[in-house]
Amino acid sequence: MPEPETLPRETLAPATWREVAATLAGVLVLFALVDLVAVIGLERRPLNAGYRVVKEKWRLLEGQVTPVDWLVLGDSAGNQGVMPAVLEAELGGTALNLCTIGAQSAMGDAWMLDAYLRKVGAPDHVLVVHVYDNWERELKVDGIAQVPLRWGFWERLQPPVHLDAGPALELGLHRYLPLYAQNQALSRLLRAPWSALGRPFEMDAEGFVPEARSNPAAVRSDAQKHLALVRRGKAVLSSSNRRAIDALEAMAERHGFDIWLAHAPVFAGLPAEEDYRSYFAQVQEGLSSFTARRPRVRVLSSEPVTFPAEEMTNVDHVTAEGARRYTKVLAGQIRSALRNPTEAPTTSPP
Secondary structure: OOOOOOOOOOOOOOOOOOHHHHHHHHHHHHHHHEEEEEEHHHHHHHOHHHHHHHHHHHHHHHOOOOOOOOEEEEOOHHHHHHHHHHHHHHHHOOEEOOOOOOOHHHHHHHHHHHHHHOOOOOEEEEEEEEEEHHOOOOOOOHHHOOOOOOOHHHHHHHOOOOOHHHHHHHHHHHHHHHHHHHHHHHHHHHHHHHHHOOOOOOOOOOOOOOOOOOOOHHHHHHHHHHHHOOOOOOOOOHHHHHHHHHHHHHHHHHHHHEEEEEEEOOEOOOOOOOHHHHHHHHHHHHHHHHHOOOOOOOOOOOOOEOOOOEEEEEEEEEHHHHHHHHHHHHHHHHHHHHOOOOOOOOOOOO
């Protein structure tokens, strides 16, 4: 009978507490160095498309030297939907698009306007574009974290936000610990670096970010998600957006310009649904009621501008050709409002 083989045994070397502490310290130092490299790299070249928009728009703001006639603020629907060149052609003067992302709510608009006023002075008009469901959203910590200003800017710009310990810690993690906060994006970078780094980002000198290709399948899929959202209950204007509108109105009153609130473009299939129409009517009523006693802030139209799926990338983002038409409609609404300041403009084709 053959003798059974003896399994190898691993003998652990003795270790002192000092050696254990040194090992842990080395691991922490290595982690900190890798995280620092990630912080610097992501600041220069964000992998998240939304985060990149935020950083590029703030850099564009910092590069301004004189105020424009038409300053455009808002979320990503406005970023992709409002062409400053078309505003200039339709309304005259100069225009600049500083729209960012929905995670900042309208608070991001107020902060940008405050920073813009401090940097170059007052524009003649401010156009604010938001998706219909963004008016119920609160300001998100990750939306604050991506703004490339010194820590605590949210307490210096108007309206100020005071964060408790929990949200401040979360903000710090988003801002300074991308190995935790952006682990999925960094994981994609490691798995497919050329794909992650090769995504094009085009922004013209006036801040417009065009999208050349439509995605009808994604639009229709996104529409189902929006229908599920509008069926859940009543639309309410969030406290973040209320504070932001008040701050926008105060700045407009102080510097003598008007604020125009515009509804983002929307897939034509949504207004065909009763649930969407009901929800949108609640949004419109909330905005109209809240701005009624704020003469410097006006809602441009009670109806959204609609587009077919073939001109969109999701339910509220249009292609470059769609943006051209959408901007012409907004310009027409503004002209109508300027001619008849007591009448609410209506949506009409360009």
